[in-house]
Amino acid sequence: MISNIKILIVQPVTLLALGILIGLPSTSSAKEEIEELVIKGGGKHVKLSGKITFVATSSGHKEIYICNADGSDVYRITTDSGLNVSPALSPDSNHITHTGYQSGYADIYHLNLKSGNRRRIIKAPGTNSGAVFSPDGSKIALTMSFVGNPEIFVVDIGGIKAKRITKTSGVETSPTWSQDGKFIAYSSDAGGRPLLYIAPAAGGPPQRLSVDYNHCTEPSWSPDGKKIAFNVRKDGGYSVAVYSFNDRTTKLVGRGEDPSWAPDSTHLVYSTGRKLVITDTLGGATTPVVTGLGRISEPNWSRR
Numbered sequence: 001m002i003s004n005i006k007i008l009i010v011q012p013v014t015l016l017a018l019g020i021l022i023g024l025p026s027t028s029s030a031k032e033e034i035e036e037l038v039i040k041g042g043g044k045h046v047k048l049s050g051k052i053t054f055v056a057t058s059s060g061h062k063e064i065y066i067c068n069a070d071g072s073d074v075y076r077i078t079t080d081s082g083l084n085v086s087p088a089l090s091p092d093s094n095h096i097t098h099t100g101y102q103s104g105y106a107d108i109y110h111l112n113l114k115s116g117n118r119r120r121i122i123k124a125p126g127t128n129s130g131a132v133f134s135p136d137g138s139k140i141a142l143t144m145s146f147v148g149n150p151e152i153f154v155v156d157i158g159g160i161k162a163k164r165i166t167k168t169s170g171v172e173t174s175p176t177w178s179q180d181g182k183f184i185a186y187s188s189d190a191g192g193r194p195l196l197y198i199a200p201a202a203g204g205p206p207q208r209l210s211v212d213y214n215h216c217t218e219p220s221w222s223p224d225g226k227k228i229a230f231n232v233r234k235d236g237g238y239s240v241a242v243y244s245f246n247d248r249t250t251k252l253v254g255r256g257e258d259p260s261w262a263p264d265s266t267h268l269v270y271s272t273g274r275k276l277v278i279t280d281t282l283g284g285a286t287t288p289v290v291t292g293l294g295r296i297s298e299p300n301w302s303r304r
Contacts (some may be wrong), residue, residue: 046280050263050302052275053077053087053096057294064098064115067264069301071276071289077111088132089302097121097131097140108142110157122155124162130174134181134201135223135303138243141165141175141184141201152186154201165199166206177201179225185209187217187230196230196243211243212250218258222265223303229259229268229281240270242281254279256284260301269299 008295055062056076064077064087066255078084080102087098096111100120108122108131122128133140138157143150150171153162166172170190177184178201183199191208196216199206215233220226228243232252240254256270256277268279269289276290276299290296 024093046267048262048264048267048278051089051093051304052260052276052290052299052301053089054271054290054296055085055087056296058292064096064111065293066096067290069278069289074293077113081090086130086298088300090133090137091135091303092137093304095133095137097133099129099131108140109171121157127149132175132177132300134177135179136181139181140202141177143173143175146163152184152199154184163203165201165203166197172197176219176221176228178221179223185219185221185228187219193200196228209243210248211241216241220260220268222261223263224265226265227261227281229253229261231257231259240268240279242268245251253281253284256296260299262301263304269301271297271299 036291050069052069053064053066056065061081062083062085064084065074066076066077069133083101085099087096089096094113098109099106100109106127106129106145107120108128109118111118124144124146127141127150131140131142139154140154141154144153150173150212152165152172152175154165155162156171165184168188168190170188172186172188175184175186182201183198184201185196187194188197193214194217196211196219197206198209213232217229217231219228226245230241230242231238238257239252240256241250241252242251250295254270256272259268259270261268266280266282268281269276274291275288276296277288279286
């Protein structure tokens with residue numbers, strides 16, 4: 001659970017350097033194992049690595065935050081007093097992409113957490129959202145609507161051309177990469193309701209992922225490539241489900257939204273509204289790791 005909130009000053013975009021505490025994140029490697037976390041419900045001591053970024057509203061606006069995998073060392077990354085959403089960490093935890101509305105439109109920004117620099121990397125008509133790094137960090141997949149409706153595209157980091165992956169009359173959102181970077185899973189309502197699909201990252205026909213639910217959003221592909229976590233609409237709310245490629249089964253693992261895998265491909269972080277919780281998808285034990293920041297959403301866990 002958190003005790004202090006720190007603010008990381010990001011430049012050169014004009015950001016307010018105001019807050020409870022100003023500081024810089026630890027320079028230790030993201031691979032370094034952090035303090036043991038006791039997963040409540042099972043008394044199991046686990047060591048979790050990587051960083052988690054998320055959106056919270058404690059400032060009165062949707063801003064980007066980052067913390068260790070156990071919820072310690074929480075930093076507010078953006079201080080625009082604007083709208084910042086859909087953060088995603090690079091595989092090495094040194095960079096974040098997110099959607100920002102600083103220009104009045106939904107653009108994609110790139111944050112360098114070491115230098116503190118932020119730059120807009122995608123500006124196109126319409127909505128640009130959901131950018132996520134490829135496993136090698138060289139590309140991003142995202143949703144862009146300049147073609148008329150939201151479709152999935154792939155862009156090289158620093159590149160100027162966007163490769164279109166999907167072409168439907170529906171809405172395609174929430175891309176997530178396979179562990180080898182060859183495929184992208186996403187949600188599409190082209191069939192009338194949101195379902196999960198997988199398409200080659202180089203382009204090609206998609207295939208629908210057969211799961212046990214008919215309203216599926218926000219997929220997250222595990223780093224080991226063996227599972228996809230996603231949201232399902234159930235009993236008037238959202239639950240987190242996990243599909244296994246090994247036995248082609250789906251199981252519910254928690255009540256919440258926006259799941260994201262830990263580097264160990266066993267634990268998931270997701271939002272329950274005002275908390276971030278971590279769940280052991282094998283044992284079922286769950287514990288809250290961040291709370292007290294208003295509405296919390298869209299967590300994203302680095303791959304290592």
